[in-house]
Amino acid sequence: MINKNTYLRSHTKFTDKIIQKKRLEIISIIKSELDNMSLKDILDIGTTQDNSQSSNLIIKSLNNFEKYKSISDQKINSNFFSKCLQKSITDELSPNEIKVFSSDVVISNATIEHVGSYQKQLKMIENIIKLTNKIFIIITPNRMHPIEFHSKIPFFHWLPKKLHREILSAISLKYLSKEKNLNLLKSSDLIKMMKNFENVNYDIRYLRFLMFKSNLILIGRKKSR
Numbered sequence: 770m771i772n773k774n775t776y777l778r779s780h781t782k783f784t785d786k787i788i789q790k791k792r793l794e795i796i797s798i799i800k801s802e803l804d805n806m807s808l809k810d811i812l813d814i815g816t817t818q819d820n821s822q823s824s825n826l827i828i829k830s831l832n833n834f835e836k837y838k839s840i841s842d843q844k845i846n847s848n849f850f851s852k853c854l855q856k857s858i859t860d861e862l863s864p865n866e867i868k869v870f871s872s873d874v875v876i877s878n879a880t881i882e883h884v885g886s887y888q889k890q891l892k893m894i895e896n897i898i899k900l901t902n903k904i905f906i907i908i909t910p911n912r913m914h915p916i917e918f919h920s921k922i923p924f925f926h927w928l929p930k931k932l933h934r935e936i937l938s939a940i941s942l943k944y945l946s947k948e949k950n951l952n953l954l955k956s957s958d959l960i961k962m963m964k965n966f967e968n969v970n971y972d973i974r975y976l977r978f979l980m981f982k983s984n985l986i987l988i989g990r991k992k993s994r
Contacts, residue, residue, distance in 0.1 A: 796827055880909075
């Protein structure tokens with residue numbers, strides 16, 4: 770049986786190369802989106818405590834901000850961030866936390882699919898909007914891509930979620946079979962969520978792999994008051 774830690778160490782070199790390439794594409798899209806904007810601070814949601822070179826690559830590749838902040842359920846020990854809050858982004862934020870961690874830009878990469886149920890994902894977006902002064906960017910794998918990049922198994926994730934989770938559990942991927950650990954989204958899910966927030970203009974961009982849309986990039990901008 771594969772436990773959580775064993776699974777997380779099981780990425781192949783081929784998969785790592787794909788992930789690295791996609792990260793660089795994401796960085797390019799984000800930089801072009803932020804170009805010519807007047808921005809002082811940036812907040813990273815879901816920062817990992819892993820200090821390897823490839824970890825937290827997106828936030829570390831965005832230069833010229835005065836302050837870098839982090840909110841994560843992991844304890845972040847890094848001089849890169851001026852402020853860190855160890856807390857789940859799906860929990861209620863206090864007025865002081867919103868005041869301290871609000872930033873011109875809020876970034877979250879590969880986090881929303883790991884926070885749990887639809888309602889928790891919706892709460893995450895709600896909190897991100899509260900923390901955003903100007904623009905936020907949320908990146909997540911596309912459930913409609915033929916390959917599911919966590920399990921590396923094609924097509925099964927298109928089945929009803931309950932059945933998909935039963936299959937993952939049966940093939941010793943119990944960690945991924947739990948909704949609290951993996952709940953994939955498609956673009957229609959993001960569109961449905963964003964209907965709850967009238968103070969935001971947004972659009973959805975896509976990355977492609979093997980000609981199919983592999984990643985969703987939700988870009989939201991606060992409306993002028």
